[in-house]
Amino acid sequence: xxxxxxxxxxxxxxxxGEVKHYDGYLASKGTKTKRSIKLTNVLPGDEKLxxxxxxxxxxxxxxDGMVVSFHHHLRNGDFVLNMVMEKIAARGYKDxxxxxxxxxxxxxxxxxxxxxxxxxxxxxxxxxxxxxxxISAGKLENPxxxxxxxxxxxxxxxxxxxxxxxxxxxxxxxxxxxxxGVDGKSACGALGYxxxxxxTADITVAITDNLVEYPNTTIDxxxxxxxxxxxxxxxxDPNGIVSGTTQITKNPIGLKIANMTTELxxxxxxxxxxxxxxxxxxxxxxxxxxxxxxxxIENNIKGSFASGGITGYIVDMYKEGLFKSLFDVQCFxxxxxxxxxxxxxxxxxxxxxxANADNKGSVVNKLDVVILGATExxxxxxVNVTTTSDGTIxxxxxxxxxxxxxxxxxxxxxxxxxxxISAIKDRVTALTTPGETVDVIVTERGIxxxxxxxxxxxxxxETNLPIxxxxxxxxxxxxxxxxxxxxxxxxxxxxxxxxxxGTVLDVVRKAK
Amino acid sequence: xxxxxxxxxxxxxxxMLQTAEVFGSDSVILDLEDAVSLxxxxxxxxxxxxxxKTFNYGTTEVVIRINPFSTPYALxxxxxxxxxxxxxxxxxxxxxxxxxxxxxxxxxxEKEEGFEEGSIxxxxxxxxxxxxxxVYETIQMSNRVDSVCLGGEDLAADLGVARTKDSxxxxxxxxxxxxxxxxxxxxxIDTPFTDTNDEAGLLADTIHAKKLGFTGKLSINPRxxxxxxxxxxxxxxEISWANRVMYAKDEAEKEGLGVFSLDGKMIDAPIISxxxxxxxxxxxxxxIK
Numbered sequence: 001x002x003x004x005x006x007x008x009x010x011x012x013x014x015x016x017g018e019v020k021h022y023d024g025y026l027a028s029k030g031t032k033t034k035r036s037i038k039l040t041n042v043l044p045g046d047e048k049l050x051x052x053x054x055x056x057x058x059x060x061x062x063x064d065g066m067v068v069s070f071h072h073h074l075r076n077g078d079f080v081l082n083m084v085m086e087k088i089a090a091r092g093y094k095d096x097x098x099x100x101x102x103x104x105x106x107x108x109x110x111x112x113x114x115x116x117x118x119x120x121x122x123x124x125x126x127x128x129x130x131x132x133x134x135i136s137a138g139k140l141e142n143p144x145x146x147x148x149x150x151x152x153x154x155x156x157x158x159x160x161x162x163x164x165x166x167x168x169x170x171x172x173x174x175x176x177x178x179x180x181g182v183d184g185k186s187a188c189g190a191l192g193y194x195x196x197x198x199x200t201a202d203i204t205v206a207i208t209d210n211l212v213e214y215p216n217t218t219i220d221x222x223x224x225x226x227x228x229x230x231x232x233x234x235x236x237d238p239n240g241i242v243s244g245t246t247q248i249t250k251n252p253i254g255l256k257i258a259n260m261t262t263e264l265x266x267x268x269x270x271x272x273x274x275x276x277x278x279x280x281x282x283x284x285x286x287x288x289x290x291x292x293x294x295x296x297i298e299n300n301i302k303g304s305f306a307s308g309g310i311t312g313y314i315v316d317m318y319k320e321g322l323f324k325s326l327f328d329v330q331c332f333x334x335x336x337x338x339x340x341x342x343x344x345x346x347x348x349x350x351x352x353x354x355a356n357a358d359n360k361g362s363v364v365n366k367l368d369v370v371i372l373g374a375t376e377x378x379x380x381x382x383v384n385v386t387t388t389s390d391g392t393i394x395x396x397x398x399x400x401x402x403x404x405x406x407x408x409x410x411x412x413x414x415x416x417x418x419x420x421i422s423a424i425k426d427r428v429t430a431l432t433t434p435g436e437t438v439d440v441i442v443t444e445r446g447i448x449x450x451x452x453x454x455x456x457x458x459x460x461x462e463t464n465l466p467i468x469x470x471x472x473x474x475x476x477x478x479x480x481x482x483x484x485x486x487x488x489x490x491x492x493x494x495x496x497x498x499x500x501x502g503t504v505l506d507v508v509r510k511a512k
Numbered sequence: 513x514x515x516x517x518x519x520x521x522x523x524x525x526x527x528m529l530q531t532a533e534v535f536g537s538d539s540v541i542l543d544l545e546d547a548v549s550l551x552x553x554x555x556x557x558x559x560x561x562x563x564x565k566t567f568n569y570g571t572t573e574v575v576i577r578i579n580p581f582s583t584p585y586a587l588x589x590x591x592x593x594x595x596x597x598x599x600x601x602x603x604x605x606x607x608x609x610x611x612x613x614x615x616x617x618x619x620x621x622e623k624e625e626g627f628e629e630g631s632i633x634x635x636x637x638x639x640x641x642x643x644x645x646x647v648y649e650t651i652q653m654s655n656r657v658d659s660v661c662l663g664g665e666d667l668a669a670d671l672g673v674a675r676t677k678d679s680x681x682x683x684x685x686x687x688x689x690x691x692x693x694x695x696x697x698x699x700x701i702d703t704p705f706t707d708t709n710d711e712a713g714l715l716a717d718t719i720h721a722k723k724l725g726f727t728g729k730l731s732i733n734p735r736x737x738x739x740x741x742x743x744x745x746x747x748x749x750e751i752s753w754a755n756r757v758m759y760a761k762d763e764a765e766k767e768g769l770g771v772f773s774l775d776g777k778m779i780d781a782p783i784i785s786x787x788x789x790x791x792x793x794x795x796x797x798x799x800i801k
Contacts, residue, residue: 252734464798
């Protein structure tokens with residue numbers, strides 16, 4: 001059937017089950033129940049510490065069909081997922097579900113396990129690289145479930161997906177499982193996604209390459225949530241964990257988009273004392289942060305908080321007093337990691353606190369302005385950040401749909417036309433974020449405001465900003481690029497895109 | 513037209529041709545000369561031809577820099593490009609002799625194509641010592657000339673001196689070009705500032721050139737446009753002053769006064785003209801309605 005967004009989504013999907021159709025971004029309002037979690041108590045004298053992964057795996061109730069979770073704070077430098085899955089595969093277990101907060105190119109070894117049916121289901125908020133290509137090619141037994149960062153926390157807390165064993169990459173741990181992400185050779189900063197895994201899994205294993213004496217003096221995840229601690233040589237490659245320094249774009253188009261975005265924010269009505277703000281680590285996002293910093297200083301604006309993945313640029317704004325505090329679910333660079341360790345106002349938060357729609361209030365609900373990207377946007381303001389225009393999976397929501405729903409002003413920044421591809425289409429190839437939660441699209445050639453935001457249109461029409469309708473923007477792009485031929489898909493569903501409340505927004509089909 | 517900034521874009525880069533007008537420069541110069549290697553001259557002509565037929569550059573002036581007459585490419589450049597009816601041709605290493613030749617060719621092509629005579633304008637890029645010494649004659653060779661642009665890099669090479677950050681070596685050329693342009697009522701466009709990462713240097717250089725009388729600046733990177741526009745756009749104070757002058761003029765006219773003063777200073781025709789120019793510029797660039 002067609003859902004309310006006009007996407008063709010079956011009522012029942014093989015390998016996924018019954019579909020709850022998307023019914024509006026606020027439809028999940030109501031009373032919720034958390035699932036109960038099994039725990040095995042640890043008594044005086046019991047040891048949690050192991051010096052190799054095999055002895056821990058010997059103790060775990062491994063079984064065919066189990067659900068294991070991983071988190072992605074080590075990003076493209078993560079060793080833990082491959083290390084654990086290789087051992088599980090070697091022991092002959094099959095039909096495993098992996099719940100990883102994100103999957104990166106470094107996890108390419110999973111493809112072989114997918115082909116051998118060791119791994120048959122994957123849940124993730126973001127998938128890129130060889131695993132994404134394998135899923136797109138229909139190699140995974142069941143459709144991948146692509147949720148949001150907040151949706152992942154919701155799934156785990158509600159029990160929609162029960163995690164049997166969580167494997168936590170722990171940059172530093174003591175022998176009783178007090179973990180932090182800010183110390184050690186594999187320091188990655190905030191452990192927001194891992195915190196939710198540790199809280200909700202039946203069994204939790206901390207894997208560390210930096211064992212310190214009890215008690216660890218900085219505790220992000222406490223001992224009360226950890227069953228086992230295992231020491232390995234390395235949990236990750238520092239070169240892949242952080243990129244050193246994230247850089248403001250030098251691309252003139254990106255800078256122009258950033259300047260226009262800042263001008264828009266300045267005139268939006270949200271640019272005032274107490275404002276809260278989130279932007280990513282991409283070059284354009286950082287350029288917006290740099291412009292915002294200058295404008296906040298010039299206009300003597302003091303913000304409330306910045307949130308999300310934190311970068312050195314946001315840390316600088318905090319240090320200059322432009323934000324009272326930072327809410328950090330993952331650090332994007334070395335400056336952010338250092339700040340998470342040193343600055344009291346730099347607070348780490350769990351994925352649930354960050355973005356779960358089904359708790360008593362997440363941080364995204366308190367956001368004024370968020371800057372987000374897009375691969376495609378359609379004339380209903382729906383956004384795709386899950387697939388390329390040819391339908392291959394190359395990303396996913398992450399916090400896109402969560403922050404877009406929560407923030408008062410959700411701004412999408414994108415280049416309108418890149419060579420022969422227009423960013424604006426009649427219909428996005430895959431729908432990641434519903435248009436009803438998107439307020440503004442900023443491109444180098446013009447700005448489109450969601451017609452529902454009449455007060456914003458009124459406010460901005462007095463400025464020199466090039467405001468136009470989204471159809472006008474689309475026409476400009478298509479005059480340059482022409483209208484691309486539609487990609488053809490088979491009926492085979494390779495991924496299901498869940499909204500943050502667990503309803504289904506769209507499916508990704510295998511391309512012909 | 514307002515010509516605060518003229519931005520060079522390589523003629524052999526499709527992505528840049530597609531975005532040429534996006535950065536808000538008053539003119540874009542699609543380049544067939546220095547930015548295009550010898551083996552790509554043909555390809556660049558074809559790309560520019562495609563771009564001018566496909567893309568709408570809106571109100572941005574589209575200028576094409578041809579190769580100099582001293583190369584084997586100039587004649588074909590003119591023959592192909594002029595038939596696309598760009599707003600203007602930028603003549604490199606401009607001299608009176610080359611200007612005469614270009615004007616004659618454009619006149620001939622305009623006739624053949626049925627374009628209005630003189631509709632393709634010319635900007636003269638002065639970048640040799642001979643070009644500097646003859647700039648006044650060069651402008652007079654054609655009534656199509658809208659501006660003289662100064663090319664500091666080639667000129668320094670011709671002078672046999674190094675280019676410096678403060679452009680001391682260009683002082684004579686700058687003032688000579690400005691003087692010729694002012695005398696013949698056309699725009700004087702300053703040489704580009706070539707360190708694209710030095711925003712403060714660009715700002716200082718642009719302010720200095722404006723003080724010498726230049727009306728705009730060439731640019732080699734879109735990131736320079738905002739800074740150039742900042743210098744060549746009226747400030748809020750200047751707009752306010754111009755408004756006050758025009759108000760005082762209107763009041764004086766109502767009272768039948770030929771001469772009047774503002775803030776204790778006599779206001780005469782040149783000051784009124786300056787105020788009108790300021791307001792006009794502010795209106796064109798959207799600072800006032």
